[in-house]
Amino acid sequence: MVEMVSRPYERAFEKHALANPEVLCISADLTSSCEIDKFRDNHPDQFLSMGMAEQNMMSFCGGLGLAGYRPFIHTFGVFTYRRPYDQLMASIAYPRRKVRIMGFLPGITTPGGMTHQAIEDIAVMRSMPNMTILETGDATEVESICEAADSIDGPVYCRVLRGSMPRLFDTPIKVGEMRELSLGNDVLIVTAGITTEEAMRATKALEAAGVSVRHLHLHTIKPFNAEAILDHINAVKGGVITLENHVTEGGIGSLVAEVMADNGVGKKLRRLGLKDTYAHGGSRAYLMRYYGLDALALTQGVEDLLGQKLGITETDLAEARVDAVHSLAKAEGL
């Protein structure tokens, strides 16, 4: 049984902020939704309420950065770049302000539908010069995200999980590295964020079906260690498959494709994720199935990649965790 951890961000942020007085807690009217309500109540001097006004918030944080502060912006990921893209670019990314953007509810982890689902954030941030991108996939990564982000000499965008989540890893994020979760030699699976847990479930079934799996988990998406992944790509016979909680354009699938093309790797690549579509509102488990982001979609992708039926069915995959939309662990759906 995996250990489930409740609200790791809440504790991690408080610990980090109290140890670093230049860190400021910035909120955009989603304070409890981003697990910083206790921080606001207990440390009002280090907390700034910006209201529902994201454009102003971005440039304001640019100003804070100019004065040497390191603001941690808290809101849903989607609200940190869609409306205030221009402000993010001009006031934060260009001048390399040390602004730490904590984007909650990445991808389809929210039932809020199109307007709440950050499904192209990685593509946007990857194309933004000077921006660093980190993504969390378990409780340990969320626990270490503040320190990791704050170690960056420049702006950082982080995809942060909230609420109850599994602990999959026992070492903190080391910026610039990647996690080697299995080292087989048939297929290379590359995942990040919530798709890693899916891939771990799929790996068991694939191994049982005789496929030797090499699985990498990415927490650092930009800058990216192309050389390290190239070794893994070269180590497998059957090709590479990526699974992301994001559109297949511009995310980790594209990233891997670029590395392969840049280095003339003549291997097959399958990119799984949202395929040129917006998503809609629903529970996470439903959306992962509907849009093909779960363990079953991955095993089917591997079959396609290898051109061979493996006969893996849902029952062969380890039990999925199901979070109730109205679970007690969460203050609300949003």
Place this chain on the structure above:
Amino acid sequence: MWNIAVKNERTTEDIALGIRRRVFEHAMRNNGGYLSQACSSAEQLAWLYNEELNLGAPTLPMIPKPFGGVPHADNPDYHTGAGYNGPFEPEYDRLFIAPAHYALVAYATLIETGRMAAEGLEMFNKDGSSVEMIGAEHSPGMEVHNGTLGIGLSTAAGLAWARKRKGEKGRVWVYMSDGEVQEGQTWEAIQCCAHHRIDNVKAIMDVNRQQCDGAMDSVMEVGDIKAKMETFGAVVVEVDAHNVNDMREAAKTKHDGKPLIILANSNPFHAMPILEERFPRLHYVRFKSEEERARMNISIAESLGVDPIDYAH
């Protein structure tokens, strides 16, 4: 089936009560929901649908269809949920619900005004349903996505300008929330309406002085909304959001060459006084314990004149 004679058969006050009862029942069964928005906005939405809006009969089935995909070249049958507000004829009004999290209240309004079957609410936030928690443009009564707050008035202004140019009589109404005045876009929209003399756009804003984090004054003060809006070029009337006559009178206000914005000062626990216990965290009321749920059930049921909800079944 829906028929035009249904309109005005019931009083707007009665419809508002019906809306609150439905939202209450839903929130009890689901251990929470956007309850406070029903308190503040029920009369406004009831008044719009029952009296003020000139809408034709719904063009979509009373029982909403399941989610039918998003706009895409490969999805030619895609349509929005606007058909619940009737056809897009030149003489009819259009409505945008700018704060899409008011969807639960808006769906209850559609039911109370005979535009959607009661089964529609049972599909709320269910996987594969079009009756989404945050109203999507394919959700009943919605014509565009508004879950990202602050974009509704601008869309309405554009549509209104275009309708004026085409000589259409129908007006464009926007339902707004006060949190939206914190977004710069709201001010750009008013300024644009004034500049282009767009006066077929009308808005009513639920001024409940609340937002996600609590009372707006504690999150980001917005000052005198009326004075600011007038300065930006709107005609603004303040009303008591729970007094239907006030709204009727306000809607008659002349606003040549300018948008009309009705600021409906509302009480976030109107008709459910026990919710005051939850102040200042009213945005999404989720019961903290079974004890609270049971207590609120009895108290709100009594306030609304219904039996407590048997939510265990």
